Amino acid sequence: MNPVLRRTAADLAAAIRSGELTSVEVTEAFLARIEAVDDQVHAFLAVDRDRALETARRVDAKRSAGQALGPLAGVPIAVKDLLSYEGLPTTAGSRILENYRPVYNATIVQRLIDNDLVILGKTNLDEFAMGSSTETSAFGPTHNPWDLERIPGGSGGGSSAALAAFEAPLAIGTDTGGSIRQPASVTGTVGVKPTYGGTSRYGVIAMASSLDQPGPCARTVEDAALLHEVICGHDPLDSTSIDQPVPPVVEAARRADVRGMRIGVVRELGGEGYAPGVEQRFREAVEVLREAGAEIVEVSCPHFVYALPTYYLIMPAEVSSNLARYDGMRYGLRSGDDGSASVEQVMNRTRGEGFGEEAKRRIILGTYALSSGYYDAYYGSAQKVRTLISRDFEAAFAQCEVLVSPATPTTAFKLGERIDDPLAMYMADLCTIPSNLAGNASASFPCGLAPEDGLPVGFQVMAPPMADDRLYRVGAALERALTARWGGPLLDRAPDLTRSVQALVDEEK
Amino acid sequence: MSLTPDDVARLAALARIELTPAELAKLAPQLDVILDSVASVTAVAQGDIPPTSHALPLVNVFRDDVVTGSLSPDQVLANAPDAEDGRFRVPRILDEEA
Numbered sequence: 001m002n003p004v005l006r007r008t009a010a011d012l013a014a015a016i017r018s019g020e021l022t023s024v025e026v027t028e029a030f031l032a033r034i035e036a037v038d039d040q041v042h043a044f045l046a047v048d049r050d051r052a053l054e055t056a057r058r059v060d061a062k063r064s065a066g067q068a069l070g071p072l073a074g075v076p077i078a079v080k081d082l083l084s085y086e087g088l089p090t091t092a093g094s095r096i097l098e099n100y101r102p103v104y105n106a107t108i109v110q111r112l113i114d115n116d117l118v119i120l121g122k123t124n125l126d127e128f129a130m131g132s133s134t135e136t137s138a139f140g141p142t143h144n145p146w147d148l149e150r151i152p153g154g155s156g157g158g159s160s161a162a163l164a165a166f167e168a169p170l171a172i173g174t175d176t177g178g179s180i181r182q183p184a185s186v187t188g189t190v191g192v193k194p195t196y197g198g199t200s201r202y203g204v205i206a207m208a209s210s211l212d213q214p215g216p217c218a219r220t221v222e223d224a225a226l227l228h229e230v231i232c233g234h235d236p237l238d239s240t241s242i243d244q245p246v247p248p249v250v251e252a253a254r255r256a257d258v259r260g261m262r263i264g265v266v267r268e269l270g271g272e273g274y275a276p277g278v279e280q281r282f283r284e285a286v287e288v289l290r291e292a293g294a295e296i297v298e299v300s301c302p303h304f305v306y307a308l309p310t311y312y313l314i315m316p317a318e319v320s321s322n323l324a325r326y327d328g329m330r331y332g333l334r335s336g337d338d339g340s341a342s343v344e345q346v347m348n349r350t351r352g353e354g355f356g357e358e359a360k361r362r363i364i365l366g367t368y369a370l371s372s373g374y375y376d377a378y379y380g381s382a383q384k385v386r387t388l389i390s391r392d393f394e395a396a397f398a399q400c401e402v403l404v405s406p407a408t409p410t411t412a413f414k415l416g417e418r419i420d421d422p423l424a425m426y427m428a429d430l431c432t433i434p435s436n437l438a439g440n441a442s443a444s445f446p447c448g449l450a451p452e453d454g455l456p457v458g459f460q461v462m463a464p465p466m467a468d469d470r471l472y473r474v475g476a477a478l479e480r481a482l483t484a485r486w487g488g489p490l491l492d493r494a495p496d497l498t499r500s501v502q503a504l505v506d507e508e509k
Numbered sequence: 510m511s512l513t514p515d516d517v518a519r520l521a522a523l524a525r526i527e528l529t530p531a532e533l534a535k536l537a538p539q540l541d542v543i544l545d546s547v548a549s550v551t552a553v554a555q556g557d558i559p560p561t562s563h564a565l566p567l568v569n570v571f572r573d574d575v576v577t578g579s580l581s582p583d584q585v586l587a588n589a590p591d592a593e594d595g596r597f598r599v600p601r602i603l604d605e606e607a
Contacts, residue, residue, distance in 0.1 A: 103584040196564045210563045239570040240563075309547035320524060327525070329599050334590035343600045344525065352527030360526055364517060365540060367524045381550045383560030388553065390561060422539055423546060439564025465565075 001496055004029040005166040009075045009223040012169060016063070016074040023056035023074030027118050030076045034120065034167045037497040042142050043152075043162040045081050046088050047121035052076065055118045062116070071226050071250075073116035078168035080159050081122035082129055083214070084203040085109045092205045093127045093137035093155075096326050096333045096354030106203025107235045108172060108214055115230045120168055123158025127356045128323065129179055129207045131155050132428035135419050136358040143415070144187060146455055146494050150412040153183025153428075159217045160187040164494055170227050171217040176207050177311055178408070178432025180215050181444035185407035185458020188446040188490045190224045190475065191217045193432075195465045196439035197242035200235035208318035209240075211311075211436040219491060221445065221475040225253035228468070244466060252469035256476035259293030262400035263474070268304045269405035269431045269460075277450025281457040282406045285447040288481045289404075289474065297400055301392035306385050307434045312426060313369050313382035314437070320366030323359065326351060361422065390438040397464045402474055405431050407444035407458030431460055441468040445475040446490045447482065456490065512537050512544070 004026060007015070015021040031049055038044055059074040084090050084102035091097045105113070112119060126136040134142040134157035144152040145165040152161035159171035160183030173180035175193035184191025192215045199214045206212060216227035228249045235241040265286060270279060290296050328334035328350030329343070336349030355363070369378040396403055408428050418425040435442035444458035459478060463470040483489055514533035517540065521528045528536070582595050591598040 100588055103580060103587055236572060306550055306553050309550045312547050328590060330597055331588035337600050341600055342604045343602050346600045347525045348527040351525055363524050364520045365543060367520045377551050381554035383562060384554035384558040385550045386561040387558050423542055
């Protein structure tokens with residue numbers, strides 16, 4: 001593998017600033033890697049080769065002209081195909097938007113452009129970000145680089161797989177119930193869901209508006225923090241955007257200091273249903289933090305066990321409302337418009353053909369939860385339990401600075417294993433959903449490989465709203481101690497995908 | 510409680526989604542299982558608990574009342590399935606029985 005590919009984003013940016021590497025060299029290395037391995041991984045739905053190289057050339061010219069470069073200038077990045085980016089299709093992984101081309105940029109995309117990052121292309125996802133495996137994408141699943149027969153997590157499995165396969169040093173994800181953190185967990189990468197309102201949702205295709213939150217994906221904690229600072233912060237175009245300074249995440253990542261920090265282990269997020277290797281690596285990571293000077297306490301959040309059912313009422317309700325806009329009239333697929341059919345018939349046909357199975361399931365579930373006679377029992381009750389879950393967080397954060405748990409109960413499962421069992425699929429988000437319901441910051445960091453299957457395990461950290469920096473303190477402390485123990489980053493142990501290709505070529509000879 | 514394919518068909522009609530009989534037959538038992546598993550919230554939500562619709566306290570956000578840029582008609586119609594004379598062309602609005 002080209003050694004450039006393994007370098008961190010921070011290191012690549014420094015090399016570009018110092019003149020050791022050009023942005024064009026770095027961008028070409030990642031484009032060549034995508035070319036070499038993406039037919040196996042399928043992380044990308046679109047690769048924007050020409051524009052990426054054009055941007056890289058512009059960054060190199062800026063440097064030659066003596067202009068100051070930002071902290072991630074010239075570094076390539078992959079963007080989940082849920083964010084609007086002019087000039088490329090934005091599909092949300094759905095047939096209904098297959099040929100949709102945005103005429104404006106999402107705020108996050110605009111910030112990447114303004115900060116001279118090089119957008120390589122758009123990554124695969126579950127349809128409208130609904131799923132935990134990328135298998136509901138209308139354009140085929142993404143494969144986990146650790147084991148190509150397994151899921152890369154979801155919905156942001158394209159972004160997580162692109163990082164783990166060294167096809168990009170940075171990526172953007174979105175997290176409604178765990179779609180940044182669970183993919184990070186099962187691919188041995190870093191994924192952060194900022195505080196709700198910390199990143200702009202402008203130009204991000206909506207799934208469940210009160211829960212959706214875009215965030216940074218990376219291979220190291222410092223890289224995630226650098227990207228966090230680029231994309232977060234107030235946006236007047238998003239009325240739920242928080243008008244406060246971005247928490248000092250880069251400083252927190254560099255200090256990596258948990259001395260004296262009170263860390264709460266959530267009693268309810270463990271036990272039955274959790275893989276032994278996941279629990280083992282989680283407990284070891286907690287010990288690592290204790291050795292690094294943190295004070296470990298156990299806390300109870302009794303209503304977290306109701307987070308999953310609460311989420312599966314609130315989220316579909318918002319989905320049924322948000323996805324009503326795909327009516328085949330102004331953009332996207334239109335089906336059955338034969339000159340005699342009515343507008344309603346065309347809508348029915350368009351939505352029947354354009355939406356996949358999971359989108360239909362959630363829209364209908366949401367329609368039911370909001371329908372007259374059932375509203376109070378379902379949606380109304382779920383809103384009340386959401387309050388109880390937020391109160392659990394408030395009580396827990398009164399006792400400790402962060403909460404920790406496994407990021408997802410198991411390691412990566414096999415493609416196809418859960419696709420016909422929606423409830424089993426939904427269990428993948430058991431640990432991540434509470435933070436979406438309460439809106440606090442949360443992240444997943446790699447904490448080792450499960451002994452039973454050799455697959456990555458993620459360590460979840462949850463912090464109070466606008467205390468995102470605490471995630472990075474804990475994540476960086478963990479990363480520092482564990483990489484020292486392992487003798488290098490966890491991803492060094494992932495299979496080198498080019499070797500298998502080379503083996504095939506050799507056999508042919 | 511159990512949802513029949515007919516119930517699902519009614520919900521699908523409300524949601525404006527045409528479903529095949531095979532889809533209805535597959536979805537009904539799946540939705541049943543999901544609804545069973547979420548029913549537990551009703552029991553927990555007893556008593557005087559204020560509902561949360563949003564994690565943050567929401568306030569109205571206003572911008573200054575000044576003219577800003579907006580999309581051009583060409584941009585607005587760029588993704589239209591069908592357009593005519595600078596407008597979206599849509600199928601007839603009224604149903605036959607109307």
